[in-house]
Amino acid sequence: MTLVASPAFAVERPALDSLHSGSNGAGMKEQRNEKISGNLQARADKEITRRLESLQKLITRINEFKKLSAAQKTALTTQVQAQITSLTALQAKIKADTDPATLKTDVQSIIGSYRIYALFMPQIQILGAADRLLTTADEMSSHAATLETKINEAQAKGQNVTDLQTLLADMNAKVTDAKTQGQNAINAVTPLTPDGYPGNKTILQSARQMVVMGIKDLNTARQDARKVIVGLMKFGKIESKPTATPTP
Amino acid sequence: MDNQAPAQPTSPVTPPAQPVTPPTATPPASAAPAQPAAPAGNSAPSGDAKKKSSPMKVLVMLLVLALVIGGGVFGYQWYMNKQKSDEMYQAAYRAKQAVPTSTPSPVPPVTSGDAEIDQQSDVIDQSMKKLDSDVSNVDSGLKDQSVDLNQ
Numbered sequence: 218m219t220l221v222a223s224p225a226f227a228v229e230r231p232a233l234d235s236l237h238s239g240s241n242g243a244g245m246k247e248q249r250n251e252k253i254s255g256n257l258q259a260r261a262d263k264e265i266t267r268r269l270e271s272l273q274k275l276i277t278r279i280n281e282f283k284k285l286s287a288a289q290k291t292a293l294t295t296q297v298q299a300q301i302t303s304l305t306a307l308q309a310k311i312k313a314d315t316d317p318a319t320l321k322t323d324v325q326s327i328i329g330s331y332r333i334y335a336l337f338m339p340q341i342q343i344l345g346a347a348d349r350l351l352t353t354a355d356e357m358s359s360h361a362a363t364l365e366t367k368i369n370e371a372q373a374k375g376q377n378v379t380d381l382q383t384l385l386a387d388m389n390a391k392v393t394d395a396k397t398q399g400q401n402a403i404n405a406v407t408p409l410t411p412d413g414y415p416g417n418k419t420i421l422q423s424a425r426q427m428v429v430m431g432i433k434d435l436n437t438a439r440q441d442a443r444k445v446i447v448g449l450m451k452f453g454k455i456e457s458k459p460t461a462t463p464t465p
Numbered sequence: 466m467d468n469q470a471p472a473q474p475t476s477p478v479t480p481p482a483q484p485v486t487p488p489t490a491t492p493p494a495s496a497a498p499a500q501p502a503a504p505a506g507n508s509a510p511s512g513d514a515k516k517k518s519s520p521m522k523v524l525v526m527l528l529v530l531a532l533v534i535g536g537g538v539f540g541y542q543w544y545m546n547k548q549k550s551d552e553m554y555q556a557a558y559r560a561k562q563a564v565p566t567s568t569p570s571p572v573p574p575v576t577s578g579d580a581e582i583d584q585q586s587d588v589i590d591q592s593m594k595k596l597d598s599d600v601s602n603v604d605s606g607l608k609d610q611s612v613d614l615n616q
Contacts, residue, residue, distance in 0.1 A: 339606035346599035353592040360585040367582070418607070425603050432596050439589060443572040446586075450577060 254317055261324045265308040268334050272301050275341045284348045284399075289407075293341060300333055332414035339421045340406050343428060347406075350399035350431045357392045357438050361385060364445050371452050381448045388441035391434040398431030 279293050307326060314320040365385055372378045402424040409417045574590065576583055 339603055342599065342603045342606045346596065346603055349592065349596050349599055353589065353596060356585065356589050356592060360582070360589060363581055363585060367579070421607060425600070425607065428603065429600060432593075432600065435593065435596070439593065440572055442586070442589075443575055446575050446577045446582060447572065450575070 250317060254314075254320055257320060257324055258311055258314070261311050261327055262308060264327060265304050265311075269301060269304055269308075271338060272297050272304070272334070275337060276301075278345045279341060282345065282348045284351045285344065285403075293344070297337055297341070300330075300337065303330065333411045336409060336411050336414060336417055339425075340409055340417075343402055343406050343421065343424045346428045347399040347402040347424075347431075350402075350428055350435070351396060353435055354392050354395045354399065354431075357388070357395075357435060357442070360442055361388050361392065361438075364388075364442060364449075367449050368445070371449060374452075376452050378448075381445050384441045384445050384448070388438045388445070391438040391441070395431040395434035395438070398427045398434065402427040402431070 275297050276294055279290050279297070282290055285293075304327075307323060307330075311320065311323045314323055368378050368381050368385060371381075405420055405424040405427070409420060413420075574586065577586075
C-alpha cells in the first residue's frame with residue numbers, strides 16, 4: 218500500500234493510480250490519507266502557534282520582574298527561549314513532513330513536550346505574581362511610614378491617636394505577612410523542573426495559594442491605611458475627596 | 466344414784482363451756498361452719514387466701530414499677546429533646562444576630578488632599594489591580610490543557 222501525505226505528491230497521484238491496477242479504490246484511500254494528514258498538520262500548527270505566543274508573553278513578563286535577580290531572570294529567559302526555539306523548529310518540520318508515520322511521530326512530540334510548557338506557564342506566572350506582591354508590599358511599607366509621620370504630627374498637637382496607631386500596627390503586620398507569603402511562593406516554585414511533572418502541580422497550587430493569602434493581607438492593609446487617612450481627616454489635617462469608584 | 470347431781474348436758478348443740486373462736490378469725494360463714502381455733506399446723510383455708518393475695522400484690526407492684534420506669538424514661542427523653550431544641554433555637558438566633566456585624570463594609574478610596582499620601586495610594590491601587598490580573602493568569606496557566614491532536 219502506498220501512503221502519500223504531502224500535497225506536493227497529490228498532483229501526481231492520478232497518473233500513478235492509472236499506472237497501477239487501475240482501480241479507483243486505492244486512489245480514494247490515498248486522497249483520504251492526504252486529507253487526514255493535512256488536518257493533522259493544521260491542528261499541530263495551530264497548537265504550536267498558541268504555545269509560542271504564550272511563551273513569548275512569558276519572556277516579556279520575566280523582563281518586568283523587579284524582585285528577582287538579573288541572574289534568575291536570565292536563567293528563566295534562557296529556558297523559555299530554548300523551548301521557543303525547539304517548538305519553532307518542530308513547527309517547520311511538521312509543515313514539511315510528507316511521510317504520515319514521521320508526521321505522526323512529530324505531532325506526538327508536541328504532546329511529549331507539553332510537560333515543559335505545562336510547568337513554565339504557571340511557574341513563571343506565579344513568580345510574576347509573587348514578584349508584584351513583594352513590590353506592592355514595599356509600596357505599602359512606604360505608605361505606612363508616611364502615615365506614621367502624619368499620626369505623630371497629630372499626636373504632637375494633642376490629638377488622641379490611639380486607634381490610628383492600632384490600625385497602623387495591624388497594617389504593618391499584614392504587610393510583613395504578605396512579604397513572607399510572596400517570598401515563600403518564589404522559594405517553592407523556583408526549583409521545579411519539567412521532570413517533576415505531574416507532581417509539580419501540587420506545589421504550584423500551594424504556591425498559588427500563598428500568593429492569594431498575600432493579596433488578602435495587602436487588601437486588609439490597604440483598608441487599614443484608608444481608615445487611618447479618614448481618621449487623620451477628622452483631625453482637620455487633610456481634606457477629604459471621596460472618589461466615585463468603589464472597590465470590592 | 467337419784468340424789469346425785471344432774472349430769473352435765475352432753476348435747477353437742479349447746480356446748481356453753483367450750484370456747485368459741487371469734488368470728489373474725491374464721492373464714493366466711495358460707496365456706497365452713499364455726500369451729501374452734503385449730504393449731505398452727507392445721508390452717509388450710511387461711512394459707513389459700515394468702516396464696517391468692519400474694520400474686521396480686523406482686524402484679525400490682527410490678528405494674529407500679531413499670532409505670533415508674535416508663536415515666537422516668539419518657540421524662541428523660543423529653544428533657545433531652547428539649548435541651549436539643551433549645552440549643553438549636555439559640556444557635557439559630559445567634560447566627561441571625563451575627564449576620565449584620567460579621568461583614569464590615571470596605572472603606573472606599575479616599576483622597577486626603579496630601580500629595581504624598583494620595584500619590585502613594587494611587588500607585589498601590591494600580592498595583593493591587595495588576596495583582597488580581599496576575600492571579601487570573603496563574604489560574605489560566607494551571608488549567609491549561611494540551612489540545613488533543615489524536616482526533
